[in-house]
Amino acid sequence: MGVLGQLILAYAAVLGFGLILNIPHQALNLAGWIGTLTWGAYLLIQAADGGVVLGSLVGSVGIGVLSSLAARYKKMPAIIFNIPSLVSFVPGSQAYQMVRNFALGQYRLAVEFTLQVIMITGAIALGFLLAELLNRLIAFCWQQVLLARQNHQD
Amino acid sequence: MTTDELIIATCLKAGRIMVENGSEISRVDDTMMRIATNAGVPDANTYVTITGVMMSIQGRNATQIAAINKRTIDLEKVSQVNALSRQFAARQIDLPTLYRRLNLIDQAAHSFPLWLQLVGAALVSGPLMIMFRDETVNTWPTVVIGTLGYLVFYLLNRYLKIKFLSELVAALLIGLAAEWAYQVGWGTNINDIIIGGLMPLVPGVPLTNAVRDTLAGNFISGPARGVEAMLSAAALGFGIAVVITLF
Incomplete structure (x- = not known):
């Protein structure tokens, strides 16, 4: 499975989740691109042996920042962009292995997968927090630029 | 309706629609305060939870509550509100028009x-399975x-x-169907089929919010x-666990 294939699949998955959540159709394409770009960042980190947790962290920071920019550009709430694009980062595979091993009574493996799920979910939450920080910084800088421009004109 | 009543009714309607359809709370709070301020009452108080919305106007005898009993996910309505x-805010519509439009959105x-x-569900399950498991045999x-x-989830949720x-x-049906697909030789790996099949049901909105x-x-x-997210995840997990222990 090549990188290009993975990126196309990421776009398709985000588009699909957007359809399920009924996001406005004007937002579908942009949400898909955010999902594709952040999945690309995740793949880059995987290629550099960064691990799933760091990949998810960087991915969710990217989703948070890009969604906020997209929200400002499209004048729509940010959740319209960040919930669908997050779908590829959901630890579905690990969560399933967790349930499966608990059901089969293999508790050592089950606990291992539980920890993985907790770490990935925590990384995504932390990523959102960092993204919020960056968003405030971007908004502040943007305001300063606007103010400077206004002063220049006066 | 007096103006105060109309302002409160409009704010509560906007808040209720947003919470019912999956908005985060701070946005609901923000939108209600903006509507109130633009309608001429900057000193309003709002209290928003996911089971009810309350609003009062300071210094006047006007307080109302809107209960929220059902929650679905429809992000388009959040965007429309x-x-x-x-x-x-841009004075393109007046308060009665806003109230009427909100009613239209609600219905x-x-x-x-x-x-x-369903196309969306297909797009979520297949591609994510390939991305997670790096194989295309079970697509x-x-x-x-x-x-x-x-x-099945959509129809049951609609009527139950x-x-x-x-x-x-x-989740039970997905597990059984995956087992069946494996038994008749259509699929080669029951785990991969279940992982992909469950992805459209992931509680993404409650989790993110x-x-x-x-x-x-x-x-x-x-x-x-x-x-809410944990209960959803537990329901999905339990359904799958039953199937796994049966076979």
Whole structure:
């Protein structure tokens, strides 16, 4: 499975989740691109042996920042962009292995997968927090630029 | 209706629609305060939780509560209320018009028809399975079972109106269908089929909003949404666990 294939699949998955959540159709394409770009960042980190947790962290920071920019550009709430694009980062595979091993009574493996799920979910939450920080910084800088421009004109 | 009553009714309607359809709490709070300010009452108080919205105008005998009993996910409605609030702020529409438009939004049906949502479910289950598991042998069984699982969830949720029960039954069916596909030799790996098939049912909105609400300091709604997400995940997990222990 090549990188290009993975990126196309990421776009398709985000588009699909957007359809399920009924996001406005004007937002579908942009949400898909955010999902594709952040999945690309995740793949880059995987290629550099960064691990799933760091990949998810960087991915969710990217989703948070890009969604906020997209929200400002499209004048729509940010959740319209960040919930669908997050779908590829959901630890579905690990969560399933967790349930499966608990059901089969293999508790050592089950606990291992539980920890993985907790770490990935925590990384995504932390990523959102960092993204919020960056968003405030971007908004502040943007305001300063606007103010400077206004002063220049006066 | 007096002006005060209309202002409160409009704000509550906007807040209720947004919470019912999956908005985060801070946005609801913000939108209601904006509508109130633009309608001429800057000193309003709002209190928003995921089971009810309250609002009062300081110094006047005007307080109302709107209870929220059902929650679905329709992000288009959240966006529409947002757009209306912007139009109201820009003085393009007046308060009675805003109230009428909000009523229209409230009654509107899903804008994507069921078949398009099923296409969405197919797009989620197949591609994610390939991305997670790095194999393409089980793509078609995953796509078909994922779509079927979402259809079952959608229909049950529509008529039973108990989300967790619908998720449980859908997960059971996905597990059984994956087992069947494996038995008849259509699929080669039952785990991969189940992982892909479950992905359209992932509680993405409650999970994301739980994090966002908690970080924003809404310690009632954030953890409550976390419980909602955990119950959904537990229902899905239990359904699958039953199938795994049976076979």
